[in-house]
Amino acid sequence: MARVLTIEDDAVTAHEIVTELTRRGNQVDWVDNGTAGLDRAVGGDYDAITLDRMLPGLDGLAVITALRDAGVETPVLMISALSDVDERVRGLRAGGDDYLTKPFAPDEMVARIEVLLRRHRATDRETVLRVADLELDLIERSARRGGSVLELLPIEFRLLEVLVRNSGQVLTRTMIFEAVWGYHFDPGTNVIDVHIGRLRKKVDPPGLPPLIHTVRGSGYRLAASE
């Protein structure tokens, strides 16, 4: 069970975040201002923090800056009504790990938090990633399923890498697009679906248990079982 701190001044949004994260088995604490939020974040030993960009008292950017200055490396998901690319860059530069604009779909928020929780635990040092009988060699940039080598295009390899790195997690289409292509806009839902579809044909050939699962209404998840 992960402990999540929610720093959010809007009660409705906070309720939404707390309910959704609690439902997924996290223990969530909520504070409604930046100053108290910073105190809790420094002393509370949390696994992840959701941080509103605009807060009464201490502003979200100031909180994250102070937090990183204090040496606290808890992953932070910035949640903001400011959707401008500049704002995103500012938030991430200040030390935020991910940036989500309001209003957001709850599953998108949960998916991002879970990726952050996972990233915190995992180390990026590994050069070979494994999920079930799928194996990704990051140095050779090759992939095999079972014994056979998968013929992947570079873009397909990058896509698979993102899925494998976050295996077991739900990734929304937006998250996949951001992670693989590095752009922040809405490319239209079916573009990503088509890419996943082609990858799926190669990764999950008939006869083998599927690894890439569609999460209805949300996105995709790579895991050994449903």
Add this chain to the structure above:
Amino acid sequence: MLRLSDHWRSATTRLILIYGAFFVVWSIVLVGVVYWETNRYLSRVVDEIVEQRARYLTSIDRTRLPEAMEATGALDLRGVMSLGLFDASGGYVDGNIDSVPADLPPDGVIHALPQGLDRRGRAMREPARGLAKRLESGELLVIARDTSVIDQVAVILRHALLWGLSLTVIPGLIGGLLLSRRPLRRVREIEAAIEPIAHGDLGRRLPVSGRGDEVDLLAAIVNRMLGEIERLIVEVKGVCDNIAHDLRTPLTRLRTQLHRLQETGGGEEGFAPTLERCIVDVDALLDRFRALLRISELEDLRRRGGFGSVDLGEILRQVHELYAPLAEDNAIVFRLESEVATKIRADPHLLFEAFSNLVANAIKFTPNGGKVCVRASMEAQGPRVDIVDSGPGIPSGERDAVLKRFYRSECGREISTPGYGLGLSIVSAIVRLHGFRMRIGDNESGGARVSVQCWIDAMAAEHASR
């Protein structure tokens, strides 16, 4: 309709009154100087005459004095000379005055005698200048001359001043007030013309007299502004209509599905499939709102922070990579013909978004088995990108309109295709922001050709900075 207070507030009236007051003061000063100079001159003339008489009368023999005095008196036709000879004790000896004036000391120097002298045979005293001189015989000789001439000159000048001022200032003021009425009347006309505009009749304009004066210039400026406002209001209204139209369909469908769910409880297949469809509809709605917000965000964007040197060929390659599978799934031949190796100044994120939208649009409107080609070529001023498809094309009458926010083509392109109208508006906003130019045309196969000139177009740049 014109009140006096309006007149006073009018700039012309105020100027005329201030100028009038200045004119009056200046005239008074001028006439005063003339009077003062004349007075000095005439006094000197009087003094000279008096002194000359005095020299003559004191120099001649005492015995001939009464005779000389009489002769002087006889010569004085206008009767302005006063002469008197008095003994040592002040008793009358000879002449036309009875007594020595009290304010005239016997020092032989000319003094002003504002009280005048007692003249024989004259009831009135006239102001005069004169002197008293003691003769060797001990007698006192008094000679004076009236200064009534000087006073008359003063009167003439005063009259001249009064007449002059009344003949210039009064007609001047009246004329000025009349003149100030005209601009004021024009302002009233403008006020009357503005009334309906303020109440929403944006088609009206301010009256322009055609004389090209200040009021005309102002009216022309306001009319230009009104034209721009009218255009914007019409555009906003069009956008509102389109948005309402566009959102009604998915919302109605959503409502129908929810209603059916309520009625049947999901029926045999249960809630899940209908709910899934509802979520898809809501997602489509949200996408549309997101696109709308994105457009206004782009239109507000005045920053150049994200700008840098961008490899256009690389951006196009990424776009191709992103959309190639989608095209292939639709059995569309999607080719990239890029011969551009130069870098351009742009925001890579926005540029990628723009070309993605163009390509997505082209794929969306090209029927299965068709062709989409992204072609980058070098022109004299810079690189040009053409996105050519074999779809139905965009009717020439609608090419400008599709670049506007949330436009929906009435024919040619399928209305049921979601998201249409926003993609091109986003691209248009991005292209404008860069100062580039976008053209929509057709190609040999009858499909659409969208060309983006990736160099700063002077006119487009000016538009972007506005």
